[in-house]
Amino acid sequence: MQRxxxxxxLEIILMFLACGFLIVAISAALAYSNRIxxxxxxxxxxxxxxxDIIISFSRELKSAMESLKIVTGKVNVVYAKSEEALQxxxxxxxxxxxxxxxALESNSFKDLEAKLGDIEKATRDIVASHATLVDRLSxxxxxxQTLLEPSEPSVEAxxxxxxxxxxxxxxxxxxxxxxxxxxxxxxxxxxxxxxIRLSREHTARLMKKLYEKGYLERDSGKxxxxxxxxxxxxxxxxxxxxxxxx
Numbered sequence: 465m466q467r468x469x470x471x472x473x474l475e476i477i478l479m480f481l482a483c484g485f486l487i488v489a490i491s492a493a494l495a496y497s498n499r500i501x502x503x504x505x506x507x508x509x510x511x512x513x514x515x516d517i518i519i520s521f522s523r524e525l526k527s528a529m530e531s532l533k534i535v536t537g538k539v540n541v542v543y544a545k546s547e548e549a550l551q552x553x554x555x556x557x558x559x560x561x562x563x564x565x566x567a568l569e570s571n572s573f574k575d576l577e578a579k580l581g582d583i584e585k586a587t588r589d590i591v592a593s594h595a596t597l598v599d600r601l602s603x604x605x606x607x608x609q610t611l612l613e614p615s616e617p618s619v620e621a622x623x624x625x626x627x628x629x630x631x632x633x634x635x636x637x638x639x640x641x642x643x644x645x646x647x648x649x650x651x652x653x654x655x656x657x658x659x660i661r662l663s664r665e666h667t668a669r670l671m672k673k674l675y676e677k678g679y680l681e682r683d684s685g686k687x688x689x690x691x692x693x694x695x696x697x698x699x700x701x702x703x704x705x706x707x708x709x710x
Contacts (some may be wrong), residue, residue: 642693646701650692
C-alpha cells in the first residue's frame with residue numbers, strides 16, 4: 465500500500481509538471497501569436513505607406529510627363545515657326561538682292577539719292593525757319609509781358625483816405641494795441657493784458673475783435689495764442705507816423 469501511495473504521488477507530481485509545462489507552452493504560444501499579429505499590423509502599415517508613396521510618385525511622374533509633352537509640343541511649334549521665319553528671311557534676302565541689282569543697273573538709285581538730298585536740305589531749312597520763328601515769338605512774348613505788367617500806382621494821395629477809413633472804427637485802446645504790436649512784435653493775450661491794464665475777458669474780446677476784423681494774425685499752434693499785426697496795417701501805421709512827423 466505504501467508503494468502504491470508513492471506511485472500515486474509521483475503521478476500527481478508528474479501531472480503538475482506536465483500542466484506547468486503546458487501552461488508555459490500555451491503562454492509562449494500566445495505571446496508569439498501576439499507578436500506575429502503585431503508584426504503583421506506593422507507590415508500592413510508599412511505596406512500601405514509604401515503604396516501611398518508609389519501612388520504619389522506615379523501621379524507626380526504622370527504630371528511631369530504631361531508637362532513634358534506640352535513643352536515638347538510648344539518647342540515643336542516654335543521650331544516650325546522659326547523654320548518658317550528663316551524661309552521668309554531667305555525669300556526677303558533674295559528679293560532685296562534682286563532690287564539692289566536692278567537699282568544698280570539703272571540710274572533710278574542715283575535719282576533717289578539726289579531727291580533724298582533735296583529733302584534733307586529742305587528739312588534743314590524748315591528747322592532753321594522754325595528756330596527763327598520761335599525766337600521771334602519769345603521776343604514778342606517778352607514785349608507783351610512787359611506791356612501787360614501793371615505799374616505801381618502812386619499811393620501818396622490815397623493812403624491818408626484809406627488809413628482814415630481803416631482805423632476810424634477803432635477805439636484808442638485798440639489802436640494802442642496795434643501800435644504796440646507794430647513796434648514790439650508778436651505778443652500773447654496775457655502780455656497784452658498787462659500792458660493795457662484790462663481784465664482778461666475784456667482783453668480776450670478785444671483781441672478776438674481785431675483778429676476777426678482783419679487787423680491781426682493769430683498763431684494757433686500753441687496756447688496761449690500769439691497775435692501779430694498784419695503787414696498792411698503795419699505799413700499804414702508807419703505811414704501815419706511819418707506823416708505826423710512831417
